[in-house]
Amino acid sequence: MDVLPRFHLITDFGPLDRDALTRLLAVVGEGAVGTPRVDAVQVRAKQASDREVVAWTRELLAELAPRGTRVIVNDRLDVALAAGAHGVHLGRNDLSVADARALAPVDFLVGATCRGPEHAIAARAEGADYAGVGPVHATSTKDGLPDPLGLDVLAATAREIPAIAIGGITAARVRDVMTSGAHGVAVVAAVWKDPDPPGAAREIAELVHTS
Template sequence: MGPVEVRVPRLTCLVSERDDLSLLPALADAGVDGFQVRAKSLDGRALTALVERVVGAVRPEGAMVLVNDRLDVALAGGADGVHLGRVDVPVAAARRIAPDLVVGATCRTRAEVESAARDGASYAGFGPVFATASKEGLPDPLGPAAVSAAAGVLPLVAIGGIDAARVAAVVAAGAHGVAVIGGIWRQPDPVSAAKEIASQLGG
């Protein structure tokens, strides 16, 4: 089964229950066309409620919502897709269960991207490209050259230490888009930061 052709966001902002959710419509208006809900401390009920809130805030602006790890919550909360890591539901199983969802897969090599494509992934979340403080225990950063080596199989969404200053390098390396946490939420003005990143993407 090959990859399913779908719209893949170019600028994804990861969202948790600790972020200022009142900014979501403004972030979408600033050019964030994808929001990935990642809130590992929440139970299924609370996570579903969070997903529903994010969907309600950003879908009117035309943005997509994906859920990290939890295919069941993506379906229950009315999200557009799910992003699956190495220990989550396999991509092929998720594709069988939810043929219409956007399904992303975490990848670090071209071989992993090719495997995800065979299993029906819509895109590959590729990283960490640069060092990041947003997640504990990550492997060493891959660098833009690894993006180039993996490009051309699935749309690559680069993640890990991405801010406005680094967008051009990963796009030049072949990334379709970027996923951002600290580059938006840890800035003095998250909406301005998102706008600047979107402008670097041509958004």
């Protein structure tokens, strides 16, 4: 459990350019040893080409790997492996966890989106390291999501596999999701739509790592 990232920051950029990289690095920060921080960055780039995602992820890894921050690519195992990322997060319609685990290195993180304990049991059996559980609360960050699951479903799912709560997670809600048994949280809007993204990330990191 201790080696699994607890605070996942999901990217929310247009072009994957130098400006995006600079903004992200400012939010992640250097961080003193032992200081709560962003543990993992999930690269979500639906509009970028595969080549763009690979190149940008490699740049990100060069900056973050020495700091101990994991880099995880959403949806695409092939892109994650080509870039040398630390892991992949798979949605419900992506490559199966079992197939990803068969192709990935031993120490490669594989996360799976789960909507409840039954999904978590299956993902764990296939070799998932953690589940992204959500949306826990209503969110406008991503279209086409099902109704919010709520804290009870999160708690039931967290009993089956380390759960990363996602969907409508704000600083004010972190304590509740962690008390429900979540291993950590994944956020988008709570950081990127805040007037002070680095400050918002520090606040959430502190709450996650002290809960």
